Amino acid sequence: MTSAGLPLAPAAEPAVPGVDPAVGDEIGPLTVHVDRAQLVRYAGASGDFNPIHWNPRVATSVGLDDVIAHGMLTMALAGRLVTDWIGDPAAITDFEVRFTRPVVVPDPDGVDVEITGRVAEVAPGGSADGPGNAGTATARVDLTVTVDGRKVLGKARATVRLPGSARST
Amino acid sequence: MMDSSFVGRSFPPAEPYMVGVEKVREFADAIGERSPLCHDRTAARAAGHPDLVAPPTFAMAVVARAQEAVLFDPRLGLDFSRVVHGDQAFTHHRPICAGDELTAVVHIDAIREMAGNDIITLRTELTAHDDVPVCTAVSTLVSRGAA
Numbered sequence: 092m093t094s095a096g097l098p099l100a101p102a103a104e105p106a107v108p109g110v111d112p113a114v115g116d117e118i119g120p121l122t123v124h125v126d127r128a129q130l131v132r133y134a135g136a137s138g139d140f141n142p143i144h145w146n147p148r149v150a151t152s153v154g155l156d157d158v159i160a161h162g163m164l165t166m167a168l169a170g171r172l173v174t175d176w177i178g179d180p181a182a183i184t185d186f187e188v189r190f191t192r193p194v195v196v197p198d199p200d201g202v203d204v205e206i207t208g209r210v211a212e213v214a215p216g217g218s219a220d221g222p223g224n225a226g227t228a229t230a231r232v233d234l235t236v237t238v239d240g241r242k243v244l245g246k247a248r249a250t251v252r253l254p255g256s257a258r259s260t
Numbered sequence: 261m262m263d264s265s266f267v268g269r270s271f272p273p274a275e276p277y278m279v280g281v282e283k284v285r286e287f288a289d290a291i292g293e294r295s296p297l298c299h300d301r302t303a304a305r306a307a308g309h310p311d312l313v314a315p316p317t318f319a320m321a322v323v324a325r326a327q328e329a330v331l332f333d334p335r336l337g338l339d340f341s342r343v344v345h346g347d348q349a350f351t352h353h354r355p356i357c358a359g360d361e362l363t364a365v366v367h368i369d370a371i372r373e374m375a376g377n378d379i380i381t382l383r384t385e386l387t388a389h390d391d392v393p394v395c396t397a398v399s400t401l402v403s404r405g406a407a
Contacts, residue, residue, distance in 0.1 A: 123292060136283075136290035137321045153341070162345045167291040167317040174315070180288075180295045180355070181309065183316040187349035246347070249316075 112230045112253070118208035121172045125160055125194070126201030133164045147198075160194040165204060165243060169234045172206045173249045176232075182251040184229065189245035194238050204243070208232040211248070228253040262337045262378045262403070264371045271330050276361040276389065277322045284312040284358050291315060304357070311358035319350055323384045323397045326364035330382065331401070338380065339403055346379065347400040353393040361389040369398070376405030 130144050139161055142149035150158045166188050174180040196202050209232065216228040234247035281301065288298035296303035297313040304312045331338055356362070363386070370381040379402050386395040 129290070133290045136287040137324070139321075139324060163317055163320050163348070164291065166348060167293075167315060170316050171291060171293055174293065174295060178295075179307075180293060180297055180315050181307075181313045183352060185349070185351050186316050187347065189347045190345050 112210045112213055114210055114213055116210040118176045118210070118232060119172050119206055121168075121175065121206045123168050123171075123204045123206070124201055125164070125168075125196055125204055127158065127196060127198045129201075130158065130160060130164070130196060133161055133167075137161065137163060139163065155193060155195070157195050157197055160196050160202075160204075162188075162190040165190075165194055165236060166247075168204055169206050169236050169244060169247055170249065172208050172234065173232050173251060176208070177251050177254070179251075179254065182254075183249050184252055185250040186248075188234075188247040190243075191245040192238075192241060192243045194243050202238055205237050207235045208249075209235075262371050262380060263335060266336055266368045267371050268368065270365055270367040271326075273363040273365050274326065274329065276363050277325065279314060279322075279356060279358050279360040279362065281312055281358040283321075284314045284318065287318050287321065288315055291317070301358075309355065309357050314356040314358070316350060316352060318356055319352070319386065319395045319397055320348070322356075322362050322364060322386060323395075323399070326366050326384055327382055327399065330366050330368070338378070338401075342404045343401050344404065345399065346402040347398075349398045351396040353395060356386075356394060360394065362386045362394060363389070378403040378405070 134140050134144055143153060143155060143159060144161050145158060147158050170183065170186060173183060194202060194204065210230055211233040212231040214229045229250050229252055231248055231250045234249065235242065236244040236247060285299055293315045297307055298315060301312055331340060365385050367383045369383045372379050379400060382399045384397045388394050
């Protein structure tokens with residue numbers, strides 16, 4: 092369920108539960124249109140009311156071209172590619188990004204954020220490859236997030252527990 | 261310059277963060293997450309969760325509140341107006357669910373200077389009311405030099 096007014100692109104094709112991802116599998120793309128209304132909505136939902144995310148006067152006064160998206164919103168959208176694919180928002184165990192370029196959100200046009208992923212590693216169950224993952228089959232997805240063809244995140248990767256794997260304790 | 265003697269310190273938790281059903285739905289809506297596990301309590305319970313599942317980056321809403329008390333401490337000497345978020349990493353030991361009462365302890369893991377910028381690494385450990393580890397969040401914040 093989403094409220095009216097929130098622009099949403101079609102989700103990435105959900106993975107079939109029990110899917111057997113292989114290294115090199117491509118995921119997406121997921122394109123999400125972000126406008127000022129979504130920044131305001133995210134500010135309220137997250138509690139991050141830094142005015143550089145909604146007030147152009149403040150944004151330009153600190154040297155930005157215009158209002159920019161919350162980095163954590165961009166990270167959240169990247170996470171959606173993964174949770175849509177695996178079909179389970181609880182499946183992500185590890186998720187990290189580097190914020191390398193601000194996402195400027197002009198009014199009223201907004202901006203398209205494009206997200207793609209690639210399965211970079213598949214670890215079979217039984218390997219103790221880290222806290223929370225011991226005995227659980229996992230896959231690591233490397234993410235590419237761009238605006239106007241330019242990367243806005245670096246080192247973006249998520250590790251998911253694969254469907255059918257035992258829950259970690 | 262930040263006071264590097266803060267490295268290794270941890271900050272005791274304030275009031276626990278109470279994860280609410282409507283907050284999870286609101287956050288999911290704000291990022292366009294439409295999974296039934298984030299919206300439909302019956303579906304979440306049927307999937308084995310105690311209540312709605314929060315999207316993975318929801319943890320930051322909890323973490324940010326705890327970090328603020330540390331970052332605004334004048335003794336640290338951080339110029340918050342110049343701070344940008346450099347890196348963020350989460351390790352989820354289990355999903356955050358509605359009904360969780362989360363306690364956050366913030367640790368200052370590193371303070372360093374690079375190319376005229378102050379860089380601080382904060383690690384926030386979220387635990388549930390039964391002391392079970394829920395999430396480890398590592399944030400690297402960059403305070404841009406005035407030069």
